[in-house]
Amino acid sequence: METFIFLVAGAICLVGALGVVLSKNPVHSALSLVATLFGIAVLFVAQEANFLAAVQVIVYAGAIVVLFLFVIMLLGVDQSEDLDVEPIVGQRSAAFFVGIAIFFLPVIALASTAWEATGMEGNLGRLSDGGPDIEALGEVVFTRYLLAFEVTSILLVIAVVGAVLLAKKSRVSEELEIEGLYEPAVAEPSEPESDDAEADA
Amino acid sequence: MYALDPLYLDGVGLAEVLITVGKVLITFVVLLVSVIFMVWFERKVISDMQNRIGPNRAGPFGLLQTLADGMKLIFKEDLIPGRARRFVFLLAPYLSVIPAFLIFAIVPLGGTFHADDPGIVTIAGHQTYTQLADPPIGILFILAVSSIAVYGVMLAGWSSGSKYPLLGSVRATAQMVSYEAAMGISVAALVLTTGGLSTRSMVEIQASEGFSGIIPNWNVIVTGFVPFVIFFIAALAEMNRPPFDLLEAEQELVGGFHTEYSSIRFGMFFVAEFMHPITMSGVIVTLWFGGPSGPQWFGPVSGIVWLLAKMFVFLYIFVLIRGTLPRFRYDQLMDLGWKILIPLSLAWLLLLAAINVGRDAGWNLGLTIFVSFVVIGGTCFAILTRAQEVSRQRRELGEVEV
Numbered sequence: 184m185e186t187f188i189f190l191v192a193g194a195i196c197l198v199g200a201l202g203v204v205l206s207k208n209p210v211h212s213a214l215s216l217v218a219t220l221f222g223i224a225v226l227f228v229a230q231e232a233n234f235l236a237a238v239q240v241i242v243y244a245g246a247i248v249v250l251f252l253f254v255i256m257l258l259g260v261d262q263s264e265d266l267d268v269e270p271i272v273g274q275r276s277a278a279f280f281v282g283i284a285i286f287f288l289p290v291i292a293l294a295s296t297a298w299e300a301t302g303m304e305g306n307l308g309r310l311s312d313g314g315p316d317i318e319a320l321g322e323v324v325f326t327r328y329l330l331a332f333e334v335t336s337i338l339l340v341i342a343v344v345g346a347v348l349l350a351k352k353s354r355v356s357e358e359l360e361i362e363g364l365y366e367p368a369v370a371e372p373s374e375p376e377s378d379d380a381e382a383d384a
Numbered sequence: 385m386y387a388l389d390p391l392y393l394d395g396v397g398l399a400e401v402l403i404t405v406g407k408v409l410i411t412f413v414v415l416l417v418s419v420i421f422m423v424w425f426e427r428k429v430i431s432d433m434q435n436r437i438g439p440n441r442a443g444p445f446g447l448l449q450t451l452a453d454g455m456k457l458i459f460k461e462d463l464i465p466g467r468a469r470r471f472v473f474l475l476a477p478y479l480s481v482i483p484a485f486l487i488f489a490i491v492p493l494g495g496t497f498h499a500d501d502p503g504i505v506t507i508a509g510h511q512t513y514t515q516l517a518d519p520p521i522g523i524l525f526i527l528a529v530s531s532i533a534v535y536g537v538m539l540a541g542w543s544s545g546s547k548y549p550l551l552g553s554v555r556a557t558a559q560m561v562s563y564e565a566a567m568g569i570s571v572a573a574l575v576l577t578t579g580g581l582s583t584r585s586m587v588e589i590q591a592s593e594g595f596s597g598i599i600p601n602w603n604v605i606v607t608g609f610v611p612f613v614i615f616f617i618a619a620l621a622e623m624n625r626p627p628f629d630l631l632e633a634e635q636e637l638v639g640g641f642h643t644e645y646s647s648i649r650f651g652m653f654f655v656a657e658f659m660h661p662i663t664m665s666g667v668i669v670t671l672w673f674g675g676p677s678g679p680q681w682f683g684p685v686s687g688i689v690w691l692l693a694k695m696f697v698f699l700y701i702f703v704l705i706r707g708t709l710p711r712f713r714y715d716q717l718m719d720l721g722w723k724i725l726i727p728l729s730l731a732w733l734l735l736l737a738a739i740n741v742g743r744d745a746g747w748n749l750g751l752t753i754f755v756s757f758v759v760i761g762g763t764c765f766a767i768l769t770r771a772q773e774v775s776r777q778r779r780e781l782g783e784v785e786v
Contacts, residue, residue, distance in 0.1 A: 208469075210469075210472065210539075210542065211471075211472075214472070214539075217535070233519060233520050233521045234521060234524070236521070237521040237524035237525065237527075237528050238524075240528040240531070240532065241524065241527050241528045241531050241568075244528075244531070244532060245527075245528060245531025245532060245534070245564070246531065246561065246564075249531075249534050249535070249538065249557060249561060250561075252538060252539075252542075252557075253538075253554070253557055253558075253561075256538075256542050256550065256553075256554060257554065316520070317520065317521070317581060
């Protein structure tokens with residue numbers, strides 16, 4: 184049963200990943216990315232990492248890709264791109280070789296250990312004793328890995344503050360009408376912008 | 385606490401699969417039929433409020449009007465605009481209607497959750513929960529599915545290849561992403577109080593004895609009303625119902641995101657739109673109002689009677705709101721979401737956390753609540769006044785520069 188789920192979810196992941204790279208329309212790429220993320224979420228569920236699966240869908244599929252699509256729709260770049268021009272010379276051949284190297288890295292690593300990654304049981308599985316993974320996760324995050332957790336959250340706060348600052352600066356220089364102090368990190372579009380996007384499309 | 389559905393405890397055979405398929409079918413059909421009545425109910429109540437008669441031709445009291453409309457929609461010509469992105473255009477209605485169905489899967493449908501009626505039914509010798517699924521992630525499933533529902537609206541507007549649908553879907557996306565945050569934080573307050581994610585364990589906790597035996601132990605009371613109000617407003621916005629129906633503001637955007645859709649593809653958006661109130665009232669009742677729990681006055685069907693009664697109250701409120709409130713302006717919508725609901729839900733989450741810590745440490749409950757109220761309220765007030773001051777200064781500055 185688990186093999187079957189793995190095969191189906193893995194196939195969805197692979198098809199989605201190929202779609203991200205190969206489709207010419209950026210919106211189709213973004214949609215393929217959603218398929219890949221869903222496949223990974225299913226794999227998480229098969230490994231009984233339910234919380235991870237839910238967060239995968241809420242954060243990645245539900246927020247990040249939505250923002251991707253939002254930007255694509257707003258900026259009107261939803262046309263196929265000209266692929267003949269290489270923005271950075273030598274970028275494509277370098278990407279090809281590095282990609283192959285990265286692919287062979289885990290293969291070689293696995294082959295050297297008789298196809299067993301570490302042979303160790305997962306940390307979370309050992310802690311949760313077959314109970315809900317979310318409780319074990321919460322306990323570990325707030326005791327053993329508290330420092331890493333807090334540092335990550337500080338990093339996120341810095342990113343949010345930076346985004347607000349950038350959005351504010353451009354606003355001040357571009358237009359005189361200032362509406363308020365609180366600009367959310369996820370900047371909402373004002374109507375004139377979307378009009379422009381529509382004109383482009 | 386969380387436990388697996390007894391149906392799957394002794395391995396999965398043919399009987400288990402058949403029972404599960406049967407449960408899926410029942411949930412699906414009941415939802416679909418209830419949509420028919422929801423449309424009729426909404427039209428009737430609104431026409432009463434507007435001194436009209438409303439649908440009264442097809443069947444008794446016009447009950448079959450929706451069925452007739454559905455038939456008409458199916459037999460209409462299915463148009464695909466020339467400039468539409470074909471694949472996405474055809475995909476979008478399904479992305480809109482499927483999440484609307486999915487949410488209902490985790491709503492417990494029966495059983496009063498007292499000792500002799502624990503929300504378990506026996507089908508052909510197999511015991512199973514009275515809900516389609518009880519995933520350990522419970523409420524997160526609701527959040528995940530409702531964040532997926534954005535795609536249907538967004539892609540429908542984009543793929544139509546026309547102005548108004550695109551504007552409608554851009555509005556919808558910004559709105560749903562904004563209000564999801566407030567919804568998530570109010571749900572976090574709920575999780576903090578109940579200490580579990582599964583909807584079933586939530587109903588179990590709420591079914592237990594409340595204060596002085598009369599007031600029920602519902603989450604809406606235990607969390608102090610504010611998270612519920614935030615959840616309710618955010619739910620209205622997530623459903624895109626009035627007063628948050630900017631994405632299909634017919635005075636501005638023709639039909640909004642589904643302007644270019646016709647025939648049964650439009651029908652799917654229509655079904656999704658009227659299914660959202662039903663699923664959302666089910667979710668609200670489950671999370672905040674004890675789900676199917678209640679006194680056993682009606683024998684073995686008490687649970688489902690209580691659930692339907694509670695859901696009906698919310699369906700009626702949804703219709704009342706649609707019939708009475710004017711639509712928000714776009715900037716008002718964003719202000720409400722970002723400047724009021726999110727800070728308020730965050731502050732309330734902190735307050736509940738402080739109370740929880742105080743209870744664990746054995747502090748004086750009243751004093752804890754008072755001190756945290758003063759500290760959180762004071763901080764919020766200081767930030768708010770400062771923000772208003774700064775924005776006033778900048779506005780004046782802007783006027784000078786103009």
